[in-house]
Amino acid sequence: MTVTDVLVCALGAVSLGAAIRVVTTNQIVRAGLWLVVALGALAGVYLVLTAELLAWVQVLIYVGAVVVLMLFAVMLTRAPIGRSDDLDRPRLPAILVGGGAGLGLAAVLADAYRWSYIGLSGVEPGNAEALGREVFTGWALPFEVLSVLLLAALVGAIAISRPEVGERREES
Amino acid sequence: MPVWLEIAIRVAGVFVAFLTLPLIVGQTEHKVMAHMQGRLGPMYAGRFHGWAQLIADGVKFVQKEEVVPGAADKSVFRLAPAVALVPYLVALLVIPLGPGDLVAQPLDMGLFLVLAVVGVGIVAVLMAGWASANKYTLLGALRAAAQLLAYELPFVLAAASVAMAAGTLSLTGIVEAWRPWWLLWQLPALFVFFTAGLAEIRRPPFDAPIADSELVFGYLTEYTGLRFALFLLAEYVGIVVISALTTVLFLGGWKGPFASDTLGWLWTLVKVGAVAFVIIWLRVAFPRLRVDQLQKFCWLGLVPIALLQLILTAVVKVGF
């Protein structure tokens, strides 16, 4: 075990624990806050794995925007403080499916990599320069397509969430 | 010097700045605001012009009873002030004070880190507002979330403009690349960044989430004693961080008309102080924006300006 391993293990444990709280807690807003912890710790793992830019993007987009949006939606849909009892379906099938997927994938990956070792010294850190070069040389077209996708999503979200034109007038 | 000692000294320095600068800003606010309104402000604590007023306030806050509402989500309620403080502390770590090594933690992606962690502050506001189990705090938190999500966009875009101009994301690198004529060229970005920064720290005139005439005290309504003091501290650290960022990104950081290399840290502090003064000044001079005006100002005012500035920066950068 190297220092990196220890850090990954520790942050990973935090992340996994928080993730389990996200899917098991009975309090909706708490689930959102645990998601912040889980994704934040995941950003820490990225940082340890030299993916600097990705880590901060994760904090900026996920913690700063996505989770806030979710908490916002939870509060707008009148989440109660305290426990709600009707959040879950029957647990057993879900445990079977989720546990099967998780443990199965883990087994496959563990079998593929065993206890192989990779030195981090030769790895060029994934900073803004490296990722920028990567995205804008090899993946420029997908990048553009993505921006179109974002625009479409933006327009779609606005179109869905605005009240029907004219309807609001008549009501008030 | 051993590495751990150096790190300890740097962290201690940031901690000292974290504890003293907000107090200085707060005291200045007391006095400047009072004089702008034809008053004197605190005059007694500490004999000379009430310089120890905030320390006295701190002692008072510590002595106060800690009230947690019965219906509140208690652990979230208790955790919120800490979550509000930590992002600003992290942001202070990477802001350079002077040339060379005068920064707690020089980072390649300092700008990006600052933008990312400043955005985390919203979570604290949502936690505080929701966990208080009070309709006013909830309304305040929802207003704050809507405001912060909206203003994050021009905030980041304006910062992106200057990063594009400097060709780096490192805060030290940006100051090094900075030239006096950038003041003119990046003026719209400066305006957008400063205004959006004000909204990010929810200072007047963008304090609709607190709005004491409508929402009692917004998301802070239920807080008392030390936790309330921590939220106040977060507000003043926020002023320091936004002033320091504006200074570093747009006003040339440690560069001054003379002695930039030896007295650079002084230039930075002077500029930060000046920007902080403007923040206080705006609080006194301007009335609070209504919520709809606030959103309109962001989406129809700041975002287009920021986008145009980005185009301008790109054109100048590619053209010359």
Add this chain to the structure above:
Amino acid sequence: MHPVIPYVLAALLFGTGVYGVTVRRNAVLLLMSVELMLGAVNLVLVTADVTLKQHVGQAFALFVIVIAAAEVGLGLAIVLQLFRLRRSIVTDEVGAEREPVAVSEDA
């Protein structure tokens, strides 16, 4: 570094996400579980990058984050619209056979 640690971590995170998606009835909680799964995928991409010493995976992870952001924006818009129509965001009750409650009552 032993790549098996982050890989197993990613697999377990993914499993947690799958469990969440299957077990949760609340639409927003469902979206949260989906985010967990996406995070796990990103972790796999980043780890693969480190083992292969290149940056393609991280670029992909960047794309995934962007898509996730778009997905959440759209998803939450739909959830809010659902709440406006039904006063509830429980996914079980979203069926074509049920008439939506009248909007004008207390919207």
Add this chain to the structure above:
Amino acid sequence: MELPGKGLLKGLGVTLKTMTRKNGVQQYPDVQPDLPARSRGVIALMEANCTVCMLCARECPDWCIYIDSHKETVEVPGAARARQKNVLDRFDIDFSLCMYCGICIEVCPFDALYWAPEFAYAEGDIRNLLHDRGRLGEHMAHVPAPDAHDPMGEPSKEESTAAKKGGAR
């Protein structure tokens, strides 16, 4: 068309100007306020002038003046018969009721009541706001001297009659 943001700049200007100007704050407990003459602080009683005519007590809108008295017979040597005189036993003003209208002072025909500028007589107990005649007499010490006569104005009635009499004599 007006320049956009003009009002905002004006607001900034006003506040900045106010800040640089010296402000006239007097810090009260350290610096006593210089009150204008005829400030309505407290009502003072000049006991010697009071004839117990009860006009003040009857005119008081909220009945906050309490007067008790008794009659005494004064034997003047050489007079045809003894005269009777009112002697004041009690003259209290309840300042928890008083609304500082000043009617009592206006109606007093013998100038027994005055405004004094003393204002710092708050009490911990409301009962202590009932000032008795001793205390009301002490307030006389603060009553400012009457304004000087207007040199351009008519002379007072007393002066003119005195002058007339002197001229006639």
